[in-house]
Amino acid sequence: MGNESEQWTVENIGSQEGRVAIVTGANSGLGYYTSKALAMKGARVIMACRNSSRGEEARSRILEEGPTIDPEVWSLDLASMESIQAFTRSFISSNERLDLLINNAGLMAIPYHRTMEGFEMQFGVNHLGHFALSMHLWPLISATPESRIVNVSSAAHHFGKIRFEDIHWERSYSKWGAYGMSKLANLLFTRELSKKLKAAGSSVKVAAAHPGYADTELQAKGAKMKGSRIGAGSFNLVNRLVAQPAFMGALPSLYAATAEDVEQGGYYGPDGFMRMKGWPAPDRPNPKRMDDEVAGKLWVLSELLTGVKFPL
Numbered sequence: 001m002g003n004e005s006e007q008w009t010v011e012n013i014g015s016q017e018g019r020v021a022i023v024t025g026a027n028s029g030l031g032y033y034t035s036k037a038l039a040m041k042g043a044r045v046i047m048a049c050r051n052s053s054r055g056e057e058a059r060s061r062i063l064e065e066g067p068t069i070d071p072e073v074w075s076l077d078l079a080s081m082e083s084i085q086a087f088t089r090s091f092i093s094s095n096e097r098l099d100l101l102i103n104n105a106g107l108m109a110i111p112y113h114r115t116m117e118g119f120e121m122q123f124g125v126n127h128l129g130h131f132a133l134s135m136h137l138w139p140l141i142s143a144t145p146e147s148r149i150v151n152v153s154s155a156a157h158h159f160g161k162i163r164f165e166d167i168h169w170e171r172s173y174s175k176w177g178a179y180g181m182s183k184l185a186n187l188l189f190t191r192e193l194s195k196k197l198k199a200a201g202s203s204v205k206v207a208a209a210h211p212g213y214a215d216t217e218l219q220a221k222g223a224k225m226k227g228s229r230i231g232a233g234s235f236n237l238v239n240r241l242v243a244q245p246a247f248m249g250a251l252p253s254l255y256a257a258t259a260e261d262v263e264q265g266g267y268y269g270p271d272g273f274m275r276m277k278g279w280p281a282p283d284r285p286n287p288k289r290m291d292d293e294v295a296g297k298l299w300v301l302s303e304l305l306t307g308v309k310f311p312l
Contacts, residue, residue, distance in 0.1 A: 016043035020044045021099060023047060024104050029246045030104055031104045034250045034254055042068045046091070048075075081307070084133050085136065088136035097144040098141050100150070101137060105126075106126045120169045123185065139311075148262075150208070152253055157180060157186070157187050160181045163181060186208060190267075191292070191295045207263070209252035209256040210252060210267075214245070244277040248278075256268045259280075268281065268283055
């Protein structure tokens with residue numbers, strides 16, 4: 001996939017007819033382009049969005065492209081275990097399969113906030129919310145042949161550290177430190193789940209992906225939450241000058257979700273300079289951050305905090 005003749009695009013995605021996909025954070029950026037690509041290939045796409053009105057606007061844009069099956073907007077707030085439970089109860093009661101769960105939604109470098117359960121917001125949404133969502137949906141995922149879970153991480157995992165001694169950043173808060181920790185948690189979750197699936201002989205595949213540096217609303221979100229127009233404008237300017245388009249940033253997630261050669265526990269990102277831009281290719285997480293003991297400890301803590309036990 002590294003040379004021009006092997007550039008992987010949405011055209012390489014095979015027919016998704018008959019498949020059901022959930023994409024979190026589907027109203028903009030990577031989630032929007034991921035949803036659009038899957039819908040255009042025939043999948044029934046559930047656009048799981050916190051803001052339903054923005055989700056409907058995104059859905060309308062996809063409908064203009066003429067998908068085979070109209071995508072659906074479902075309400076999901078990953079900062080609320082009650083919302084996650086309501087979403088999963090409704091989905092499981094009305095569906096018999098789930099082929100793809102793409103855990104895409106995320107917050108980046110925001111001012112200090114807590115979820116409904118009191119978790120630090122970035123760790124709570126980016127990791128714990130998706131952990132709980134995946135576990136609640138497991139009965140359908142495991143019952144669907146060749147199903148996949150894709151966790152969207154980031155190059156920020158390189159500076160991440162799981163602060164078990166202060167997991168909710170109550171003593172001192174670093175917005176970037178918390179983001180890096182949450183993105184490392186995405187990879188450690190992928191690693192530990194992959195290990196459990198292999199041990200169980202499951203046909204379910206879990207993989208992780210990262211978008212490189214993609215032009216999305218994510219970068220300016222923190223500045224907007226602080227009410228800083230200048231800060232948000234600066235991020236938007238840098239994005240236009242440096243970042244690759246959001247549709248390119250979505251390609252590694254789509255590759256992890258649909259390509260035939262995806263490995264159990266694999267990690268995929270852009271193939272260009274410093275892995276910030278380019279076409280999807282296998283990548284490798286920072287080996288100094290991939291610790292099986294830490295992954296196992298995080299898993300146990302995640303079960304404790306979310307109240308969800310993995311059934312395998």
